[in-house]
Amino acid sequence: MDSEDHKSHVAYPIDGNYDGGRCPKSHPVHLVTLFYEVYYDTKGFKDKWYGDRQPFVFANGDATGYGYHGDFVSFPLHLYISC
Amino acid sequence: MVAGDSLKRSETDDFAGRAVTHKCVGGSGGPDPKHLPDEKCDQIRVQVTVRFSITSMLSKH
Numbered sequence: 001m002d003s004e005d006h007k008s009h010v011a012y013p014i015d016g017n018y019d020g021g022r023c024p025k026s027h028p029v030h031l032v033t034l035f036y037e038v039y040y041d042t043k044g045f046k047d048k049w050y051g052d053r054q055p056f057v058f059a060n061g062d063a064t065g066y067g068y069h070g071d072f073v074s075f076p077l078h079l080y081i082s083c
Numbered sequence: 084m085v086a087g088d089s090l091k092r093s094e095t096d097d098f099a100g101r102a103v104t105h106k107c108v109g110g111s112g113g114p115d116p117k118h119l120p121d122e123k124c125d126q127i128r129v130q131v132t133v134r135f136s137i138t139s140m141l142s143k144h
Contacts, residue, residue, distance in 0.1 A: 012098035034086075034133040043109070043125040054119050056127070060089050065119030068103045069087025070131045 036070060086133040094118065102132045 003009035010031075013021030023030050042056070049055050057063045087103050094100060094117050104115040109125030120127060 012102075017101070036129075036131045036133070038129045038131075039108075040127040040129070041125075042123075042127050046123045049123065054121055056119055062089070062092065063119070064092050065105050065129070066091040066093060066100075066103070066117060067087070067089045068105075068129050068131060069089045069091075070133050 034070075086131055104130045106130060 009027075011024050011027040014024045015021045040056075045055070053063075058065070058067065060067060062068070086099075088099065091100075100117060104117055105119055106115045106128040107113075107120035107122060107124035108128055110120060110122050115130065
């Protein structure tokens with residue numbers, strides 16, 4: 001299943017927190033919650049900081065970290081729960 | 084399906100904004116910021132929560 005913008009067929013909950021809460025009526029089927037942790041080993045760069053800001057940039061050009069995202073392509077179809 | 088926004092460069096406090104945090108392992112121990120930490124860390128652990136509901140039941144194919 002997908003939508004044209006690859007986003008609008010899924011939705012966050014309408015209340016609660018980002019990892020809990022009720023489904024909107026437009027998207028009534030709750031899927032499982034996925035939580036990813038990615039470690040970046042930055043210890044070896046502690047003596048390489050420069051200027052007045054943190055020095056790391058993600059490969060998509062994001063130096064803020066706000067642009068971190070997850071692209072999810074496939075999903076086991078039998079794992080859904082009615083909301 | 085997508086969680087987060089690769090073009091996002093500013094902070095928002097909505098579900099999508101709160102779904103990404105960066106933990107500074109070995110840092111001063113404050114709350115995990117939504118942006119890359121401003122202090123030196125031994126490791127940066129980026130945490131992404133993908134929680135969503137969909138428009139309808141998935142059909143088998």
